[in-house]
Amino acid sequence: MISPLEYKQRRQKLMSAIGKGVAVFNSAPYAVxxxxxxxxxxxxxxFYYLTGFNESSAVAVLAPNHSEHxxxxxxxxxxxxxxxxxxYRVGVEGAKDLYGADAVYSIEELDEILPKYLVSGDRIYYHLGRDLNFNARIIHYWQKLTESYPKRGTGPTGIEDSNFVLHPLRMIKSPAEIEMIRKATEISVKAHKKxxxxxxxxxxxxxxxxxxEHTFRSLGGDGVAYPSIVASGANACILHYIENNRRMEAGDLLLIxxxxxxxxxxxxxxxxxxxxGKFDPRQKDIYQLVLEAQLAAIEMVKPGNTYNQYHDKAVEVLVEGLKELKLLQGDSKEIIEEKKYEPFYMHRTGHWLGLDVHDVGNYKQDKENWTTFQAGHIVTVEPGIYISPYITPAEGQPEIPDYWKGIGVRIEDDVLVTESGNEVLTAGIGK
Incomplete structure (x- = not known):
């Protein structure tokens, strides 16, 4: 588990990053x-990354320049x-004892007390998220403080998005976080084996x-990280298929x-x-191609390489293989530049992984430069080929024979970037 000391260190890093600002984070509401x-x-x-606090109707404030708190x-x-x-609720006293806050108040006192902390900063760091009412509340506080600014000469003169300060910190996983993800992947591996x-x-x-999902819970997991996709036959050509209601037949592939x-x-x-238990020849050809693309992509996940390189490598392998199978034709560079492979492969090769399944963090640092991998990054590597029964080839590409239609294959692993290369955290389930 994440220790109270680590939560404190996270807050200290963020406070160092915001300098003279004040950061405000709102808890998630209940969803109906x-x-x-x-x-x-x-x-x-x-909110959880900074506090470990797991109740709704809560607000966390980091005010590095406040004289007391x-x-x-x-x-x-x-x-x-x-x-x-x-x-049960932790309550005001319990929160102070358990979560290391310098001061804890009832949420009912927010309008009265929060502005007194906001005035200690030169700007407010807050992400204008999905809670429109709380967004309006923060803007109201800021407007009132700017109205009185001429009389004080201090206080927040602007609002900046906290995501741009906090999310780079979340991208590099600590040893404790890596162990949490390792446990999540170990349970996931056992469920896939079952x-x-x-x-x-x-x-x-x-x-x-x-x-x-029984295995997830029985082994101590919280439950699903996202709705489980169990897609047999042509259902595997639907990227986010979650109906999971088809009867499987002999000859089907099953994508989980x-x-x-x-x-x-x-x-x-x-x-x-x-x-x-047995691939037919066409399934074997497609599966082998996806596997080759995935293994080649995994090799590109290492310090010093940039995020786009492993996607580009996967695409290169897939395009060459699809040409050999006569499902694509022409110059490979042109096919890639014009994305004529997209009827077969329409998504990126992976994403950051952490507290969110599609975890936070920039994939590009600016218009031209992709993020460079560092030790502590975790990504998924998940190329696929999807030959839908309704596939339409790209302009200038051959028609798709019915022989191939209805095959969908994806292979995905979770890969930790280490100091010397990478570690496949999900290697326990075979490919």
Whole structure:
């Protein structure tokens, strides 16, 4: 688990980065499933990264230049009548003891007290996110403080997006974070192995999904990192297929994209395999090509290389292979530049992984320069080929024979950048 000391160190790094500013973070609201039934609560990742606090209706403030308090929390007060219905609250005193805040107040005091902390900074760092009401609240505080600025000569003169300061810090995973992700991937690997053991013709996709998600929870995971994709036959050509209601048949490939969340950190694995245990020749050709592209891409994930290089390598291998299979034709450079491969491969080769499955962080540093890999980065590597029954070839490319249609293959691993190269965290499940 992440220690209180590490949360404190994260806050200190952020306070050093904002200088004379004040940063404000709002907790995630409850999301409604239907009518008055709510989804299981999931804290905002930025809020959790800085505090470890897992309740709604909370605000965290970092005020490095305040004379007394640098870390301030506003939380829901204890209310036993409400806690009977919705669960126990830490409360004001508990939050101070457990989370290391210099001061903790009831969330009901926010309008009165928060402006007194905001005035200690020269700008407000806040991300204008999905909570429109809280966005308006922050803007209102800032407007009132700017109105009175001429009388004080101090206070925030602008609002800056906290994402541009905090998210670069989140990109480099600490040893403790790596261990959390390692645990999430270990559980994910075991779930995928179980799925491969029980998959067979005649079973439904949802039966496999149920076994995967049972394994996540039974091994101590929080549950799914994202809705599980269990896609057999032509369903594998739908990138985010989640209906999972088809009956599998002999001759099908089964694409499973599923990951476990553990302590808010996530695994993300895709494997594709034949339901009846044997590839037919066309499936084998496509699978082998995707595997070659993935292995070549993984080799590019290392310190000093840039983020785009592993995607470019995967595309190069896929294009050459599709040409050999006569599914593409022409000059490879032209095919790549004009993206004529996209009817078969329409997504990037991976993404950052961490507290969010599609984790935060810039892929490009500016218009021309991609982010350079550093030790502590974690990415997914997930090339694929999808030959939909409804595929339309790019202009100037050959028609797709029915022989190939309905095949979808993706292979995905989670890869840690190390000082000397990389480590495939999900190597425990075969390819």
């Amino acid at each position: 499933m239907h009518n008055d039934v709510e989804y299981v609560y999931r804290q905002d990742s930025d 640098q870390f301030i929390l506003f939380v829901q007060p204890k209310d036993l009548a409400k806690e009977i219905w919705t669960g 799925a491969q053991e029980i998959a067979q013709p005649g079973k439904y996709e949802y039966e496999i999904q149920a076994e995967i 994209d599923a990951g476990c969340s553990y302590g808010y950190y996530n695994g993300d694995i895709t494997r594709t395999f034949p339901v009846d």
